[in-house]
Amino acid sequence: MEAGQRIRDYLLEEKIGAGGAGEVWRARHQYLDDTVAMKAIYRHAAQGSDFQERFLEEAKVMASLKHPHIAAVRDFFFLDGVPYLVMTYIAGGSLADVVAQRSRLALTEALAISREILDALNFAHSQGVIHRDVKPSNILVKPDGHVCLVDFGIALVVGQRRHTQFGTNIGTPEYMSPEQIQAKKIDHRTDVYSFGCVLYEMLTGRPPFGSRDEGKSEYEILDGHVHKPPPSLRALNPEVDERTETAVLRSLAKNPDERYGGCQELATELNDTVPDSHPSHDPEKDGKITKQTMYIALALLFITLVSVFIFLRKHLEDTTHQDQIVQVSPGVEQAAALVKTATTRGLYIADALKRLAPLRDALQLAKSSGVSPATVDEMQKNLDSLLENIEKALRAYAQSLDQLSKFEKDVREQAFTQYLRELTGTGDVNQITALNMAVKKHLEQYLKRPEGDFAQWKSDFAKL
Numbered sequence: 001m002e003a004g005q006r007i008r009d010y011l012l013e014e015k016i017g018a019g020g021a022g023e024v025w026r027a028r029h030q031y032l033d034d035t036v037a038m039k040a041i042y043r044h045a046a047q048g049s050d051f052q053e054r055f056l057e058e059a060k061v062m063a064s065l066k067h068p069h070i071a072a073v074r075d076f077f078f079l080d081g082v083p084y085l086v087m088t089y090i091a092g093g094s095l096a097d098v099v100a101q102r103s104r105l106a107l108t109e110a111l112a113i114s115r116e117i118l119d120a121l122n123f124a125h126s127q128g129v130i131h132r133d134v135k136p137s138n139i140l141v142k143p144d145g146h147v148c149l150v151d152f153g154i155a156l157v158v159g160q161r162r163h164t165q166f167g168t169n170i171g172t173p174e175y176m177s178p179e180q181i182q183a184k185k186i187d188h189r190t191d192v193y194s195f196g197c198v199l200y201e202m203l204t205g206r207p208p209f210g211s212r213d214e215g216k217s218e219y220e221i222l223d224g225h226v227h228k229p230p231p232s233l234r235a236l237n238p239e240v241d242e243r244t245e246t247a248v249l250r251s252l253a254k255n256p257d258e259r260y261g262g263c264q265e266l267a268t269e270l271n272d273t274v275p276d277s278h279p280s281h282d283p284e285k286d287g288k289i290t291k292q293t294m295y296i297a298l299a300l301l302f303i304t305l306v307s308v309f310i311f312l313r314k315h316l317e318d319t320t321h322q323d324q325i326v327q328v329s330p331g332v333e334q335a336a337a338l339v340k341t342a343t344t345r346g347l348y349i350a351d352a353l354k355r356l357a358p359l360r361d362a363l364q365l366a367k368s369s370g371v372s373p374a375t376v377d378e379m380q381k382n383l384d385s386l387l388e389n390i391e392k393a394l395r396a397y398a399q400s401l402d403q404l405s406k407f408e409k410d411v412r413e414q415a416f417t418q419y420l421r422e423l424t425g426t427g428d429v430n431q432i433t434a435l436n437m438a439v440k441k442h443l444e445q446y447l448k449r450p451e452g453d454f455a456q457w458k459s460d461f462a463k464l
Helices: 051-064 095-102 107-126 189-204 218-227 242-251 263-271 291-326 332-367 373-405 409-423 430-448 455-462
Strands: 010-018 022-029 035-041 073-079 082-088 139-141 147-149
Touching: 010 035, 051 073, 051 082, 095 139, 095 189, 107 139, 107 147, 107 189, 107 263, 189 242, 189 263, 242 263, 332 373, 332 409, 332 430
Parallel strands: none
Antiparallel strands: 010 022, 022 035, 035 082, 073 082, 139 147
16 A cells, blocks of 8 residues: 555555554545545455454444544545445544654543543443453544544554554553463453553653563563552652552552452542542643644633633623612612622632633743743733733622611621522532621721732632
């Protein structure tokens, strides 16, 4: 196969992977102008073996698995005795490429990838399909950061570095379960083990028992899977919390009965895991920041800024209108309306303050990723504008407190009580109650507070 060659209606553009039995090409449908990934078995491998049968079986399996994180089959055909499998093309490379480039992933990123792949595997298992060859090079990373599982049942991998072994024990030594290695009966828990190896590698930069790329022999790797405990994950990566390490080690249990019962159970455990700290983007810790990460950060920043601006504009318009209304009639009703206005503004401020940290992180990421100065300046202006709007919201909040302070204390107390009573039966009011307590506190301190000093208010709202 070579670039420019036409295979039926597809024009080959670039070889994107090769394995022991065949190749993967990026191709384009000449009539539909649609980019696809085309896999083909080498002619010599397809003859006199079971490769054709396995390849056809893979096509059937993948075609039956309709899932957002499993590569979709577009076409399958034989041409001159060679089978071809056409799939959706996924740009961006494999997880193996990402790990090789960055040494290891941040815990939050590794867990996000885990959720998607475990969901895909759980779905496959529910359809009676066991992957048997889960590994980083069989996980493709899309430009938007989401991932997709490929290669069900045949050793042909995009970007593969550790070639799948053919024979009695199908799989890749670095990720094979003990029961696979010993040719015992396997079930879906073999995929739990293999994914445990993948998660271990995402967090440490290496499979639990080493790899042939680092000079380990195949025997040493297989012997480790069967007889040895994996090296301490936290010793290799102190940022990993104890609960995550426990989950990974349980998935790597030698005895399948001691592992999680399935991928859903492992996913649930990982979902309940809370990292000890935010992931660091220090290149010396996390490796080189990719353009993909940068673009994702910029997109998230833009989306978040737009949503904040829309929310703030609507909020200020609504509460200004409320101020105009509540000035009409004095008494408890007016005070209660002011309590609601102040609480609503406080809720916005608390939410906006929580948004600031990820926005600042995205800006810092852009600065350290080689983004053009003009883009960084524009991002900084947008962030400054957001901060200015938060200050406006704080001043509007102060105006509500100023109006409330003019009512008698017993009227204010009745107003707070009436507003909370209105919320009864509307669901969880814990946050509103906490905000009301903050508003009461701020109201008591209002006259003693230095003009324009919002530091204490911001501190209180940030804790909610």
